[in-house]
Amino acid sequence: MLFPYGFYGFDPTIIILIPTIVFTLYAQSKVKSNFAKYLKVNTHRGYSGVQVARSLLDEAGLQDIPIELAKGHLSDHYDPRNRVLRLSQEVYNRSSIASVSVSAHEVGHAIQHARGYIPLTVRNLIFPLARFxxxxxxxxxxxGLLIPNQPGLLDIGILLFGAAVLFQVITLPVEFNASSRALRLLNTNQFIMDDEERGARRVLRAAALTYVAAMAAGIAQLLRLLVLRNRR
Incomplete structure (x- = not known):
């Protein structure tokens, strides 16, 4: 945390972050609980996550995109640089509602990339700057906070942090669109039944909530930095 009075005393600007900290904890608990719950509920059709992903990719004309097994928990992602879809073991091998929902979501990103979905294109363009x-x-x-006679340092830092926040803002429509595509694909291809759609929707909404929380936390931190700058 940043303390504008050297490193002494209480920084009142921390209050700006408290609501987003609570929101982030809530979002993380929701995604973990929903994923764990629906990981135990198998679909009636019985297709595994990798089978669903392969079928949807092939249907979209993306037969050249390989599917790899990723290490870690909830490590599923589509890699646009190498055009590879990676699924965690619990998604790759299992036929649960959570597994097929997550795999279809990642296929949604692959389709976005192939179709030139504008928000994804913009996000990929600013990713290097946001990462830096x-x-x-x-x-x-x-x-900038420790050296009072160098206010330009703080301004540069705020601009760089703003680029990272912009990345989080652009990520939201990308993630929501991928989830919408996933539900549509799962229903159209009958990988889930009507009574399973509610569970799939909950898994995807909980995952999207984490991105909302990340954006809110980034904006709150940026606001806090601007308050500190103006105080200077």
Whole structure:
């Protein structure tokens, strides 16, 4: 945390972050609980996550995109640079509602990439700057706060951090669109039945909530930095 009075006393601007901290904890608990719940509920059709992903990719004309097994929990993602879809073991091998929902979501990203979905294209373009900004911003911010006669350092840090926040904002429509595509694909291809759609929707909505929380936390932190700058 940043303390504008050296490193002494209480920084009142921390209050700006408290609601988003609570919201982030709530979002994380929702995604974990919903994923764990529906990971135990198998679909009636019995297709595994990798089978669903392969079928949907092939249907979309993306036969050249391989599916790889990823390490870790909830590590599922589509890699646009290498055009590879990676699924965690619990999604790859299992035929649960959570597994097919997550795999279809990642296929949604692959289809976005193939179709030139504009928000995804913009997000990919600013990703290098956002990655640099999220890691480098704090060196400038802390330097600007500790060295009063160098206000430009704080301004540079805020600009870099703003690039990372912009990335989070653009991520929202990308994620919501991928989830919408996933539900539509699962229903159209009858990988889930009508009574299973509610569970799939809950899994995808809970995952999307984490991105909303990340964006809210980023905006709150940016607002806090602007307050600190104006105080200077």
């Amino acid at each position: 900004g999220s890691s480098a911003a704090w060196f400038f911010i802390i330097g």
